[in-house]
Amino acid sequence: MKLKYYLTRIHDFSAAHRLDSPALDAESNREIYDKCNNDNGHGHDYKLEVTISGQPDEKSGLIWPRAEFDRAINAVLQELDYRHLNREIEYFKKHISTGEEIICYLWQRLAQALPEGMLYHLKLWETNNNYFEFGRDL
Template structure:
């Protein structure tokens, strides 16, 4: 029988606030670049974090019928995303963002970098974050 490969997706939502502000720009430049998202008090999102095709090019195990146990994947998501990010101020509560602008692009990189350390090697394919219904970021570790 030919090797069977499957991609699995787990969707997880979390809420967080942040302020788009670069220390490399003046206050005026930050306001120009980030607009209302540069509000000194920040703003919030209900992020929908989609791990689309999170597991890539893995053979379906003949004994279990799975690529990986979804209970394990759920635990990794809890440890990497929910505990450190949910209901947090990204800029103040997550040390990574003390020196990195908390854009959704950088949030995707943060999640990738931390998730790839937890998952078995070669499993993570893509992190997709829906910041809003219209703004979506996809990161594949590139």
């Protein structure tokens, strides 16, 4: 019986953001984004589940060495940790910092940081009560 292997590592980062679309007027922004449109922003402890897939190396028994996996994730998340996404991260000056956009950004960055084809799935928790998913499983 052949098996498929997946490994998931969970990291977190804390960041501020504000939801405000340049395509909408101030009133519509307030109406659509409600509390998330607060002028001075607000923040979350984001939690990210990063899943890779592949056959484990025959010798090491690992899909990818843990330390290298952690380094790749940290390199991407450290840029966001303790930042205001809209004001300090170039990507979110052009993209609205919704969970949907953040997870797409993280997918692009992590796919580059990991060996080709290894990244399988992302789950981004914005609060304990909502999460976003993106990847080859959906």
